[in-house]
Amino acid sequence: MKLWYLAVKDLRLLLRDRMGAFFVIGFPVLLGLFFGVIFRGPAAGGGSSAKIDIVVVDQDATPQSQRLFAELQNNGSLRVDTADAEQARRSVRRGERAGMIVIPAGFGAAAGLPWEPQPEIQIGVDPSKGAEGAMLEGMLMQAVATLVGERFQNPKEFLSSLDRAQQSLASADDVSPATRLLVATFLQQVQRVIQAADELQTSRDGQEHRQHFQLNLANIRKIDIIDDAAPSSLAGQLQKVRSPWDISFPQAMMWGIMGCVAGFSMSIARERSRGTLLRLRAAPLSKSQILIGKALACFLACLLVMFMMTVLGVALGMHPLSFAKLAAAGLATSFCFVGIMMTMAVLGKTEESVAGTGWAANIVMAMFGGGMVPVMFMPGFVQTLSRFSPIYWSIRGIEGAIWRDFSWSELLPAVAVLVLIGLMGTGVGAFVLHRHRD
Secondary structure: OHHHHHHHHHHHHHHHOHHHHHHHHHHHHHHHHHHHHHHOOOOOOOOOOOOEEEEEEEOOOOHHHHHHHHHHHHOOOEEEEEOOHHHHHHHHHOOOOOEEEEEOOOHHHHOOOOOOOOOEEEEEEOOOOHHHHHHHHHHHHHHHHHHHHHHHHOHHHHHHHHHHHHHHHHHOOOOOHHHHHHHHHHHHHHHHHHHHHHHHHHOOOOOOOOOOOOOOOOEEEEEOOOOOOOOOOOHHHOOOOOOOHHHHHHHHHHHHHHHHHHHHHHHHHHHHHHOHHHHHHHOOOOHHHHHHHHHHHHHHHHHHHHHHHHHHHHHHOOOOOOHHHHHHHHHHHHHHHHHHHHHHOOOOOOHHHHHHHHHHHHHHHHHHHOOOOOHHHOOHHHHHHHHHOHHHHHHHHHHHHHOOOOOHHHHHHHHHHHHHHHHHHHHHHHHHHHHOOO
16 A cells, blocks of 8 residues: 555646646647648658668569569669568568568560550558658559560560550450551551661661660559458558557657656656655655655556557547557556666756756657657668667557557567566666665
8 A cells, every 4th residue: 555655646746747747648649639630641651761661572473573673673762572472461561661562463464565454563551651652653653664665675575466466456346446447557557667667776787776665554553551442452451550540649659658757757856856765764665665656656657648548549530459469568668668767767866967868868769769750761770770769669569559460479579678678777777776875
């Protein structure tokens, strides 16, 4: 009961401080609403990053599909890898890749030929990276356009495709006579132009001078993962985000928790500087009980923030896929930041120094961990450094429960890292405070 009374006392002090309570409760709500409105836009996800990580599934395995893959690799804005269908789907769902491209079977036979039915190229994009999806579609069109030019460079292959088109037109029963005559005339003229150009160009000193005809020709289908369309398609199997609040609220939760950490770390520094800890020691309370009471109050405040944000998010339309996994991520996150609070509380000897260093540490963790700028927008080496930020692991765990559909084994690494950080932070803070002479 003693620990409970200590925790209730600290919670009451927090609520009495209107400005502190605003940053714990009101500020994250405003952030969640703000980012949620942003993610409603068609280009949700913000700007571009130095390189967009994508994975390509080549179901065609022809020289044309390999040429398309090479064009994507040569694009300086992309970092391209290959995988099978299931691995590609999993990597995008986990947030390890910004998107995936599926090159279908039959792509090589029709690529770059305007009179051939074009197989559907599928693009699946992480729903939190909408801008990258729009850029990726444009880069894919550019890569396909180079294949069209290469078709024109090979007259023999091009003329044979024209012959096949004319034969297909002649045998088509659903084409009107007027349309049949118009298309046939067009194909014959194109055939004569290509033959004449080939004869002219190959006659000049035996050298071949090929004309490049750039045509944007592709049947690209961008799968909107927020919608439930095409559930049978490969890209449509990616986990669907059912609300923009699914994406915005994990970041908002973290700002509320950082407010709790800053508030409680300053309260410990204040009680140290004003002698409150000494007066508490005069009561029948040990130092360990006092510290556990402080940690319990911070833990309960963090859980309260996450609970309130979850309730508000659900009321606005957020649909967590697993409340059990969200609870596990919330418990691990709260425990982690209790440890961080204990360490922040001993970073300075005065309330002002703790406030300055604490918020500076919070901002750095948020910057590197994706709390301010999404990790995908950062350079490659900064994305690697983001793994050292507890914000990164907290957002990853919360997103895994809300919309990434993590299994328990996929959620475990984030939970384990958060618990480890919490244990280390609590140990450092308790050790320093025990050595402090009140």
